[in-house]
Amino acid sequence: MVYRGPYRVRVEEKDRPSIEHPNDAIVRVTRAAICGSDLHLYHGMMPDTRVGMTFGHEFVGVVDEVGPSVEHLRPGDRVMVPFNIFCGTCFYCARGMYANCHNVNPNATAVGGIYGYSHTTGGYDGAQAEYVRVPFADVGPSLLPDWMDEDDAVLLTDAVATGYFGAQLGDITEGDVVVVFGAGPVGLYAAKSAWLMGAGRVIVIDHLDYRLAKAAEFAHAETCNFTEYDDIVVHLKKITGYLGADVAIDAVGAEADGNLLQHVTAAKLKRQGGSPVALNWAIDSVRKGATISVMGAYGPIFSAIKFGDAMNKGLTLRMNQCPVKRQWPRLFEHVKAGYLKPSEIITHRIPLEHIAEGYHIFSAKLDDCIKPIIVPNAA
Amino acid sequence: MTYTPEKPALPRSIEELRATIPGWGADLDPKFRPAVPQERLDPDLSGAHWEFPERQPEKWPRERSIEHQFLTPVFGTACPPRGASGKIRRYAYAKYSEARAAHWLLLIAADRVDTVESTLRSFVSRRPDNPLTETGIRTEFTRGGLSSRVGRKRADVVHHPLDPVIVAAPWVLGAAVTYAAIRRLTRGRRGEQTTDR
Numbered sequence: 001m002v003y004r005g006p007y008r009v010r011v012e013e014k015d016r017p018s019i020e021h022p023n024d025a026i027v028r029v030t031r032a033a034i035c036g037s038d039l040h041l042y043h044g045m046m047p048d049t050r051v052g053m054t055f056g057h058e059f060v061g062v063v064d065e066v067g068p069s070v071e072h073l074r075p076g077d078r079v080m081v082p083f084n085i086f087c088g089t090c091f092y093c094a095r096g097m098y099a100n101c102h103n104v105n106p107n108a109t110a111v112g113g114i115y116g117y118s119h120t121t122g123g124y125d126g127a128q129a130e131y132v133r134v135p136f137a138d139v140g141p142s143l144l145p146d147w148m149d150e151d152d153a154v155l156l157t158d159a160v161a162t163g164y165f166g167a168q169l170g171d172i173t174e175g176d177v178v179v180v181f182g183a184g185p186v187g188l189y190a191a192k193s194a195w196l197m198g199a200g201r202v203i204v205i206d207h208l209d210y211r212l213a214k215a216a217e218f219a220h221a222e223t224c225n226f227t228e229y230d231d232i233v234v235h236l237k238k239i240t241g242y243l244g245a246d247v248a249i250d251a252v253g254a255e256a257d258g259n260l261l262q263h264v265t266a267a268k269l270k271r272q273g274g275s276p277v278a279l280n281w282a283i284d285s286v287r288k289g290a291t292i293s294v295m296g297a298y299g300p301i302f303s304a305i306k307f308g309d310a311m312n313k314g315l316t317l318r319m320n321q322c323p324v325k326r327q328w329p330r331l332f333e334h335v336k337a338g339y340l341k342p343s344e345i346i347t348h349r350i351p352l353e354h355i356a357e358g359y360h361i362f363s364a365k366l367d368d369c370i371k372p373i374i375v376p377n378a379a
Numbered sequence: 380m381t382y383t384p385e386k387p388a389l390p391r392s393i394e395e396l397r398a399t400i401p402g403w404g405a406d407l408d409p410k411f412r413p414a415v416p417q418e419r420l421d422p423d424l425s426g427a428h429w430e431f432p433e434r435q436p437e438k439w440p441r442e443r444s445i446e447h448q449f450l451t452p453v454f455g456t457a458c459p460p461r462g463a464s465g466k467i468r469r470y471a472y473a474k475y476s477e478a479r480a481a482h483w484l485l486l487i488a489a490d491r492v493d494t495v496e497s498t499l500r501s502f503v504s505r506r507p508d509n510p511l512t513e514t515g516i517r518t519e520f521t522r523g524g525l526s527s528r529v530g531r532k533r534a535d536v537v538h539h540p541l542d543p544v545i546v547a548a549p550w551v552l553g554a555a556v557t558y559a560a561i562r563r564l565t566r567g568r569r570g571e572q573t574t575d576r
Contacts, residue, residue, distance in 0.1 A: 004494075004497065004498070004501075004508055004513050005493075005494035005497070005498065006494065006545065007514050007542065007545075008508070008510065008513035008514055009513060009515075010508075010509075010512075010513045012506070020435055020436075020456060021432075021433065021435040021452075021453050022433055023432065023433070044490060044491075044494075047483045047486035047487045047490065048468065048486040048489070048490065049490055050457070050458035050460075050464075050490070050493055051458070051493045051494055051496075051497035052457070052458045052497070053457055053458055054457070069428075069433065071428065072426055085453075087427065087429075087432050087452070087453065088425040088426055088427030089425070089427045089429060089430055089431070089432070093425070093427075096414065102451070103431075103432060103451050103452050103453060104451055104453050104454070105451060105454070106441060106442070106443035106444065106447055106450050106451045106454045107442065107443060107444055107472070108444050108446075108477055109444055109446040109447060109477060110477055113453075113455070119455070119457070119458070119468075120486075122451075122454055122455045123454060123455030123456065123457045123458065124455035124457060125455065125457040135453045136426075136427070136432070136453065138426040138427065138428065139425060139426040139427050168412050168413070168414075174393065174404070174407055175386075175389060175393060177389075193406075195396070195400045195402065195403050195404075196402050196403070196404070196405045196406045197404075197406045197407060197412070198403070198404045198406075198407035200389040200391075200393065200396065201389050201390060201391075207532065207533055207534040207535070208531070208533060209531060209532075220399070220400050222390075225532065226534070227532040227533070227534055228532065240387060241381055241386075241387030242381040243381045243386065243387055257534035257535045257537075257538070258534045260537055260538060263538050264538070264541070268538070268541060268545060299483075300477065300483055301480060301483045301484075302480075326413050326414070327413045328413075329413065330406070330411060330412070330413045331413075334402060334405065337402065337405075338401060338402075339401050339402030339405060340402075356512060356513050356514065356515035357515040357517060357518045357522075358515070359515055360514060360515030360516065360517075360518045360519075361515070361518050361522050364518075364519075364524070364527070364539075365527060365533070365535070366518055366519070366522040366523055366524060366527045367518075367522040367523050367527060368527070
């Protein structure tokens with residue numbers, strides 16, 4: 001697929017990617033996904049999203065070719081590839097902060113490298129394609145375990161790991177009340193992961209009933225459709241004994257609905273790094289001294305966030321892109337134990353040649369879409 | 380109770396949660412949560428066999444943030460800057476750090492210029508843009524465009540009418556400007572011909 005401008009993508013023949021660094025591999029994609037944060041690109045929200053770019057950072061595939069210094073992979077290996085591109089040895093990688101690698105993104109210092117994202121994450125083409133260049137092939141990818149299904153694996157390359165990371169950053173302790181804003185894939189996995197960490201109550205907020213139904217069934221969560229209340233913050237206070245939640249997870253990010261003014265200034269006029277409606281609701285609805293974990297993706301420009309309230313309430317705000325590979329060993333154990341079944345949220349399988357339709361279905365939330373998977377032609 | 384030391388009671392007891400939710404509390408102890416030293420699949424081997432990686436060849440002057448000391452050893456080569464948008468991008472990277480709003484506003488402006496440039500370029504290529512089909516709009520009719528929205532209390536329905544305006548407005552504006560320019564040109568030529576006679 002290639003991006004042609006806001007709200008426009010199409011299928012195009014591009015040159016097969018080539019080895020550009022001795023530790024590169026070329027991977028033939030067998031499964032890719034469209035992520036909620038791809039929609040920020042699709043809507044033209046992220047600066048330096050160039051026409052001709054191929055999106056896609058959630059993928060698994062088969063190694064097709066390796067560079068001369070690749071030691072741990074061979075052509076024919078089935079691999080799952082974390083959405084982060086990272087070198088393994090810089091200051092940040094050495095501390096397990098793979099999402100913050102300093103050696104892969106010349107365009108910015110605030111964020112590491114990501115496949116198929118705006119050029120502010122390094123200008124790498126993504127995996128909603130037949131083939132993709134995988135830098136640092138000895139470091140990023142892992143061999144797909146024999147027992148793991150490809151559909152589960154593709155979701156572990158971002159959505160599951162990010163949801164789990166969101167719960168982890170919440171520092172949940174036994175019996176905590178956790179409120180999750182957003183019932184998209186990351187929100188669903190964050191809700192599910194909160195239980196693993198001993199939450200006493202998990203409440204998921206969204207405006208789409210079908211997603212809330214999934215949150216109740218898949219993630220055993222209580223649900224609230226915020227459109228049914230005059231003020232969702234007051235409602236959350238009421239149902240938590242007027243204390244507020246102990247932990248809030250923002251799994252919405254830049255395109256939050258619920259406030260037309262914020263949506264227009266941020267999502268439409270691009271004068272904010274994202275509509276902070278969900279984040280502000282999170283700040284307002286937690287108790288004093290609570291922790292807020294931000295997993296929703298925001299752009300680099302400032303946003304109108306209620307920082308004064310966060311300060312006065314003594315909140316701890318934690319956030320980052322997920323260091324996916326760091327999460328995998330434990331997540332593999334949970335999948336094996338049956339505590340997590342990632343592929344249960346897949347609702348649509350879309351051939352690569354229908355990518356424009358796939359993006360529209362996901363973006364406009366048609367047909368009760370929760371998570372679309374792209375099946376490339378060569379898969 | 381909020382106004383007393385106790386926390387409000389949970390709707391379900393911990394014992395009930397443990398019995399009904401698969402895996403409840405499996406990572407209750409923070410030592411099970413992925414972090415240092417659980418950061419690697421094999422703690423002795425990240426896979427890297429370098430301290431500083433070999434450098435990728437720079438085939439053209441690669442734009443970079445001025446907050447970086449030098450070009451990172453590995454980088455993407457997806458869409459090198461080109462045309463007027465490329466000039467804006469290069470200027471934004473060369474002049475302003477990530478801390479400056481000008482940096483990001485210039486990049487956003489370059490994105491819009493890039494869209495126009497690329498669309499015009501496509502019209503003289505073998506594969507011109509199709510501004511309609513590329514939006515995937517067909518699915519509005521095949522995947523329940525109406526039923527997915529009507530009677531569902533969706534918050535985003537309020538702004539959905541804006542989306543087509545944002546997508547279509549530049550096209551309509553572009554067509555109007557082109558029409559006006561052609562009209563002016565042909566009128567001017569007719570005027571010249573009249574004068575010649």
